Amino acid sequence: MNTPALELRGITKVYGQGETAVQAVAGVDLVVEHGEHVAVMGASGSGKSTLMHVLGCLDTPTSGTYRLGGLDTGALDDRRLALLRNRRIGFVFQSFNLIPRTTALANVELPLAYAGVRGKVRKERAQAALDRVGLANRVDHLPSQLSGGQQQRVAIARAIVTEPLLLLADEPTGALDSHSTEEVLQLFDQLNAEGRTIVVITHEEEVAARSGRVLRMFDGKVYQDERRVGRARTPAHRSQRDVGEVVR
Amino acid sequence: MRVWGSAVFALRGVTANTMRSVLTTLGILIGVAAVIILVAVGTGSSQAVKDSLSRLGSNTLTIRASQGGTGGMARTGGGSNTKQAQLTVEDAQALIDAQEAPSVGRVAPVVTASSVTATADGASHSVGTFTGTTPSYLSLNDDTIRSGTAFVDADYLARRRVALVGSTVAEDLVGGDGLSAVGKSVQFNGTTFKVIGILTDKGSNSGNQSDQDDRVLAPLTAVQDTLTGYGSVSNILVQATSAETVAAAETEVSEILDMRHEVTSDTADYSIMNSESILSAATSTSQTFTVLLGAVAAISLLVGGIGVMNIMLVTVTERTREIGIRKAIGAQRSDIVGQFLIEAVLLSVFGGAMGVLVGIVGSRFTIVGVEPVVAPYSVVLAFGVSVAVGLFFGIYPAGRAAALRPIDALRYE
Ligand SMILES: Nc1ncnc2c1ncn2[C@@H]1O[C@H](COP(=O)(O)OP(=O)(O)O)[C@@H](O)[C@H]1O
Numbered sequence: 257m258n259t260p261a262l263e264l265r266g267i268t269k270v271y272g273q274g275e276t277a278v279q280a281v282a283g284v285d286l287v288v289e290h291g292e293h294v295a296v297m298g299a300s301g302s303g304k305s306t307l308m309h310v311l312g313c314l315d316t317p318t319s320g321t322y323r324l325g326g327l328d329t330g331a332l333d334d335r336r337l338a339l340l341r342n343r344r345i346g347f348v349f350q351s352f353n354l355i356p357r358t359t360a361l362a363n364v365e366l367p368l369a370y371a372g373v374r375g376k377v378r379k380e381r382a383q384a385a386l387d388r389v390g391l392a393n394r395v396d397h398l399p400s401q402l403s404g405g406q407q408q409r410v411a412i413a414r415a416i417v418t419e420p421l422l423l424l425a426d427e428p429t430g431a432l433d434s435h436s437t438e439e440v441l442q443l444f445d446q447l448n449a450e451g452r453t454i455v456v457i458t459h460e461e462e463v464a465a466r467s468g469r470v471l472r473m474f475d476g477k478v479y480q481d482e483r484r485v486g487r488a489r490t491p492a493h494r495s496q497r498d499v500g501e502v503v504r
Numbered sequence: 505m506r507v508w509g510s511a512v513f514a515l516r517g518v519t520a521n522t523m524r525s526v527l528t529t530l531g532i533l534i535g536v537a538a539v540i541i542l543v544a545v546g547t548g549s550s551q552a553v554k555d556s557l558s559r560l561g562s563n564t565l566t567i568r569a570s571q572g573g574t575g576g577m578a579r580t581g582g583g584s585n586t587k588q589a590q591l592t593v594e595d596a597q598a599l600i601d602a603q604e605a606p607s608v609g610r611v612a613p614v615v616t617a618s619s620v621t622a623t624a625d626g627a628s629h630s631v632g633t634f635t636g637t638t639p640s641y642l643s644l645n646d647d648t649i650r651s652g653t654a655f656v657d658a659d660y661l662a663r664r665r666v667a668l669v670g671s672t673v674a675e676d677l678v679g680g681d682g683l684s685a686v687g688k689s690v691q692f693n694g695t696t697f698k699v700i701g702i703l704t705d706k707g708s709n710s711g712n713q714s715d716q717d718d719r720v721l722a723p724l725t726a727v728q729d730t731l732t733g734y735g736s737v738s739n740i741l742v743q744a745t746s747a748e749t750v751a752a753a754e755t756e757v758s759e760i761l762d763m764r765h766e767v768t769s770d771t772a773d774y775s776i777m778n779s780e781s782i783l784s785a786a787t788s789t790s791q792t793f794t795v796l797l798g799a800v801a802a803i804s805l806l807v808g809g810i811g812v813m814n815i816m817l818v819t820v821t822e823r824t825r826e827i828g829i830r831k832a833i834g835a836q837r838s839d840i841v842g843q844f845l846i847e848a849v850l851l852s853v854f855g856g857a858m859g860v861l862v863g864i865v866g867s868r869f870t871i872v873g874v875e876p877v878v879a880p881y882s883v884v885l886a887f888g889v890s891v892a893v894g895l896f897f898g899i900y901p902a903g904r905a906a907a908l909r910p911i912d913a914l915r916y917e
Pocket residue numbers: 271272278279280298299300301302303304305306307915
């Protein structure tokens with residue numbers, strides 16, 4: 257019963273071939289339990305984003321196995337991977353990646369639409385997610401009419417609207433001022449307190465300070481894995497559904 | 505349910521990218537409309553040619569001297585027994601021969617006087633066609649007299665200067681309905697002819713050809729005396745005794761003429777055209793015209809298509825990122841392809857339908873003197889091609905992007 261949320265064995269990722277090949281991730285073994293709040297740190301180019309993309313099933317590793325909730329992602333076809341991304345993973349990008357010329361509400365509704373949730377329920381849930389990130393009064397705004405902090409909160413609403421167990425964020429506050437950063441981090445704290453597993457890439461020590469565990473990367477390897485005393489996570493509050501159930 | 509979702513996203517995509525949508529629609533619209541209108545103009549003009557030829561009786565033959573006939577040249581050079589290389593009134597008379605040419609009914613030699621001006625009581629009119637011929641021409645050409653009388657053999661033999669005028673000429677000279685022209689003396693290039701009748705209207709041909717009532721008929725003898733001189737005739741009209749004897753008449757005519765001109769069928773210095781061969785010659789000319797217009801139209805369709813392609817491809821960077829985002833949050837490949845398919849269908853089918861509408865409405869107007877006739881195949885072709893182009897370039901890049909890993913689509917530049 258006690259399968260970890262994430263389990264990586266010998267994960268590598270090589271870009272290009274021959275002379276110009278770049279080993280972005282050079283063998284990472286990692287286990288993350290349900291409900292953990294993990295910060296990933298490291299110099300630019302150390303392979304953090306690449307690793308995160310593998311975790312989010314946005315990219316496939318060159319070698320190694322990655323189990324998400326006990327499920328070997330290497331064995332899944334495109335359709336199942338899309339299902340996983342839709343139901344089990346919320347991904348927050350540094351550059352927000354909202355669909356342009358599309359309202360905040362419509363952006364947040366998207367994952368639900370792909371999950372097959374219908375009209376009224378879908379609107380209500382999207383509305384609730386926007387409430388959650390404090391943007392109830394901005395539902396009809398286009399991305400271009402929102403500040404960076406607001407856009408990132410829309411992106412977070414979109415990431416959590418399907419209630420995924422795993423929330424991944426690649427420098428989510430990198431483009432934000434300190435006030436917006438604080439808002440976003442508080443959101444992550446709340447989401448983590450609800451039992452979601454969170455992995456966040458950051459450059460800032462104060463961001464890392466809020467995490468129960470800090471991974472430091474260098475040259476594609478995790479060279480330090482530090483658990484903070486006193487921030488040990490309580491086990492997941494939520495009953496933990498078997499991932500296989502949605503993917504099957 | 506999923507299809508409905510894709511449709512909603514597609515509609516949003518269309519409305520969110522107003523400029524792209526308008527340009528795509530416009531490109532397709534122009535391409536389709538151009539093809540339909542240009543082909544309609546071509547079809548309309550060949551239709552007009554056919555209409556005018558179908559008025560010619562189906563049992564008439566037209567004999568013309570052929571240009572540069574080698575037979576004629578040879579004869580001029582080697583001539584103990586030199587005959588005229590051109591068609592003459594005697595040739596026409598020779599065709600009226602119950603023994604040698606039993607299938608030939610009426611024969612009418614025709615001379616045409618060019619740039620003839622008619623004047624009467626100070627009014628003047630430039631005559632469209634001035635024809636000198638025999639009385640049998642009237643029945644050969646299906647002409648009747650509206651007012652007055654026709655000229656007869658006696659007029660022909662007596663070389664009387666009498667004339668039949670078309671209503672355009674009559675109206676221009678005496679005003680009103682022109683009927684009072686009967687009995688008037690009219691000067692044609694200075695020579696006085698007495699108008700003895702008004703020809704029944706032929707009407708203008710489909711409204712786009714020269715006025716067929718702008719003409720004058722007079723006895724060939726009198727015309728030769730005054731306007732054309734005694735040279736060759738421009739052509740000889742021959743009517744077979746019936747539609748069934750046209751082929752026989754043609755053979756008889758060529759036998760007689762070959763003998764008179766001392767030529768064989770290989771060296772003949774004249775040509776015989778039946779209404780079918782005239783029709784097919786004219787049809788092939790107008791078909792060439794239609795093909796030419798069609799080619800121009802095809803080019804405009806191509807240019808329109810390239811425009812559409814450009815717009816679709818230029819937006820592909822942005823759309824590829826969008827596809828990456830959609831895949832990152834769980835869209836299936838079929839969701840993406842469905843969305844872009846519907847988007848492309850909306851744009852190109854709407855553009856195509858508008859193009860058909862504009863093309864058909866535009867074809868209702870007379871264009872450069874031609875009443876266009878919409879050819880159904882051009883509608884189908886233009887619509888089909890442009891919609892296919894729109895669909896292909898709307899879907900193909902999207903389909904490729906949808907097959908990418910999400911991260912590759914997101915990174916696309
Ligand atoms: N698409 C790519 N193609 C080739 N090399 C890449 C690509 N993405 C990242 N890299 C390389 O992989 C290494 C790790 O990059 P990345 O994971 O983005 O690092 P970080 O997020 O820690 O800054 C870098 O050397 C980078 O140049």
